[in-house]
Amino acid sequence: MADATKQTVTRTVTEETFTLTLSADEFQYLKSLVGRQTIQAGDGANGRIYEAMTEDLIVNEVTPEPATYTHNGVTYDLTSEYRDGDGDYWHFTGGRTEDGVPLMSCRFVATFGSTEDSEYQDWTLPRVLASYTLTRV
Numbered sequence: 001m002a003d004a005t006k007q008t009v010t011r012t013v014t015e016e017t018f019t020l021t022l023s024a025d026e027f028q029y030l031k032s033l034v035g036r037q038t039i040q041a042g043d044g045a046n047g048r049i050y051e052a053m054t055e056d057l058i059v060n061e062v063t064p065e066p067a068t069y070t071h072n073g074v075t076y077d078l079t080s081e082y083r084d085g086d087g088d089y090w091h092f093t094g095g096r097t098e099d100g101v102p103l104m105s106c107r108f109v110a111t112f113g114s115t116e117d118s119e120y121q122d123w124t125l126p127r128v129l130a131s132y133t134l135t136r137v
Contacts, residue, residue: 027053069102071125077136078102084132097124104128 022030031053037046068075076082078092088106095103106120106128128134 065096065100069125071129076102076125076134081137082134083137084128084134086132089137090128090132090134092125093122095122101125 020030031050034046034050034053037050040047065078067078069078070076076092082090082104084090084106090104090106093103093105097103101124103122104120104125105122
């Protein structure tokens with residue numbers, strides 16, 4: 001016959017960790033500084049730090065935003081340029097709203113007697129589509 005017991009032990013531990021964000025040049029400089037110290041410096045911390053800096057580092061890969069966006073069943077290529085019915089060109093800026101909707105900008109050359117070029121900046125794709133029909137260039 002099987003017998004089981006349960007034991008619960010509560011331990012309180014406070015642990016602090018720190019993260020440095022460095023450019024590649026800053027990392028190499030810091031590594032060279034740490035490497036010049038004795039391994040025992042800092043109560044052995046120097047050796048542990050240098051070892052961590054010379055081992056295979058964990059790479060935090062960032063997943064890129066998808067290069068397409070689907071709105072009302074139509075998929076748009078975010079790397080392409082689009083032309084509206086007036087002949088103006090729209091492009092995706094790379095920005096997005098908090099909800100992930102891509103932003104577009106349009107620069108058009110002065111026409112109809114105007115002397116200044118104009119630019120629409122950071123319009124959401126649905127806002128552009130509410131005003132214009134876009135054709136991929």
